[in-house]
Amino acid sequence: MIEVQHLHQTFGRGHRATVAVQDVSFSVAAGEVVGYLGPNGAGKSTTVKVLTGLLVPTSGRVTVGGVVPWRERRRHVARLGAVFGQRTTLWWDLPVRESLDLLRHVYRVPAGRFRENLAEFTALLDLGPFLDTPARALSLGQRMRADLAAALLHGPELLFLDEPTVGLDVVAKERIREFVRTINAERGVTVLLTTHDLGDVERLARRVMIIDGGRLLYDGALGELQTRYGGERELHAEYEHAPPSPEVPGLTLLSADGPRVRYGFSGAAALPIARVTAHAPVRDLTVREPDIEATVRRIYEGGLLRRTVGQAGAVPR
Numbered sequence: 001m002i003e004v005q006h007l008h009q010t011f012g013r014g015h016r017a018t019v020a021v022q023d024v025s026f027s028v029a030a031g032e033v034v035g036y037l038g039p040n041g042a043g044k045s046t047t048v049k050v051l052t053g054l055l056v057p058t059s060g061r062v063t064v065g066g067v068v069p070w071r072e073r074r075r076h077v078a079r080l081g082a083v084f085g086q087r088t089t090l091w092w093d094l095p096v097r098e099s100l101d102l103l104r105h106v107y108r109v110p111a112g113r114f115r116e117n118l119a120e121f122t123a124l125l126d127l128g129p130f131l132d133t134p135a136r137a138l139s140l141g142q143r144m145r146a147d148l149a150a151a152l153l154h155g156p157e158l159l160f161l162d163e164p165t166v167g168l169d170v171v172a173k174e175r176i177r178e179f180v181r182t183i184n185a186e187r188g189v190t191v192l193l194t195t196h197d198l199g200d201v202e203r204l205a206r207r208v209m210i211i212d213g214g215r216l217l218y219d220g221a222l223g224e225l226q227t228r229y230g231g232e233r234e235l236h237a238e239y240e241h242a243p244p245s246p247e248v249p250g251l252t253l254l255s256a257d258g259p260r261v262r263y264g265f266s267g268a269a270a271l272p273i274a275r276v277t278a279h280a281p282v283r284d285l286t287v288r289e290p291d292i293e294a295t296v297r298r299i300y301e302g303g304l305l306r307r308t309v310g311q312a313g314a315v316p317r
């Protein structure tokens, strides 16, 4: 669906030039949901602008469904939808229904298909209560739902989602994620998701790409990222009584508060559990997984992946 080879994007010239994207290559198959992550200024929006045809890259080969986005914009935009959490495609003063109807004309969606799609999205996104409300009067969650419907009315194969849940409460976030899962599963829509919200990624994407300083640092399974770069797993023990020494050979002592002791370990939990239970009588044990948020923070802050750039096999596929 998406093929990107050696994409470079430089803004400006001479010593004031900014290299926004350097030698980025990846491909995305039809029907995939891929999370595209990176700290501010990493090059995510620039990549998306090239993919949507808004920006002609400095160099590199890019095709989306066999089309070069900036060469055949008309044909290209008919096949894609985009939702930007920070702004709306709806007309501010028009009732949602009228905005959607205008978009129907922009995209030349046949009336029958429009009605079908509108009915389906109204049900899935519960648009009914605010179809006659102008965009300016919608809550953020309602506006996002209306924007999702607007982006998908013409039946695109590819959806760009940029911060689709930013600023929403937990329930509203879940509703958006559920909808994205449904249109991916039922309509086979390919989704490229740029976000700072790792909850979105965890719930929606099995594959992540991480970009920083314009370079693609990681492209692979989310689980693999966790195994390779995640912190240690934790074993939380509550002993019957505070042990004379909380130290257990082979485990990292993280904290000890009387009978409650936290250990770090990697790999399977069976041996650490056996060691702790042999150490002193135990009342309770729980295993905690390192969270993805902490892993990604460590990657951004510590340049964990940078060290591997340029080595063969550094970017797992």
Ligand SMILES: Nc1ncnc2c1ncn2[C@@H]1O[C@H](COP(=O)(O)OP(=O)(O)OP(=O)(O)O)[C@@H](O)[C@H]1O
Pocket: 011, 012, 018, 019, 020, 038, 039, 040, 041, 042, 043, 044, 045, 046, 047
């Ligand atoms: N039109 C432009 N002119 C000059 N520099 C630009 C332009 N657009 C982006 N840049 C620069 O390119 C780099 C990458 O920016 P980009 O917007 O792609 O990052 P991002 O990963 O999307 O960040 P954010 O998460 O903040 O949206 C930044 O250094 C940015 O300042």
